[in-house]
Amino acid sequence: MPYCPNCGATVTDDQQKCESCGTRLIEKEKKEGFFGFLFFGIIALFIPILGYILAALMKISRPKTRKFTLIVSTVGLLLWLALILIIVYIGLDLLIQILGGTILFF
Numbered sequence: 001m002p003y004c005p006n007c008g009a010t011v012t013d014d015q016q017k018c019e020s021c022g023t024r025l026i027e028k029e030k031k032e033g034f035f036g037f038l039f040f041g042i043i044a045l046f047i048p049i050l051g052y053i054l055a056a057l058m059k060i061s062r063p064k065t066r067k068f069t070l071i072v073s074t075v076g077l078l079l080w081l082a083l084i085l086i087i088v089y090i091g092l093d094l095l096i097q098i099l100g101g102t103i104l105f106f
């Protein structure tokens with residue numbers, strides 16, 4: 001059974017608001033989705049970084065492969081930036097929900 005983050009009362013998963021204090025409860029899936037994205041975002045950052053390191057190492061030995069690695073790394077980096085925007089968007093949405101619950105009822 002989950003608990004209300006504000007007053008500690010027992011709440012059900014499908015409840016939108018805490019019955020005893022009125023705090024808005026954030027949907028569990030949304031919160032989990034956010035942390036999932038955040039985790040993926042951190043992991044995804046290693047791909048372009050690794051690519052750039054590889055490209056730097058290939059500087060002298062393999063100029064053609066190096067160019068390809070640089071392109072792949074840059075695409076990876078752009079995809080990562082798009083992912084960060086999604087994370088910020090979901091994060092702000094969660095923050096508004098948290099603040100909204102606090103301001104509205106206190």
Ligand SMILES: [Zn+2]
Nearest residue numbers: 004007018021
């Ligand atoms: Zn409560």
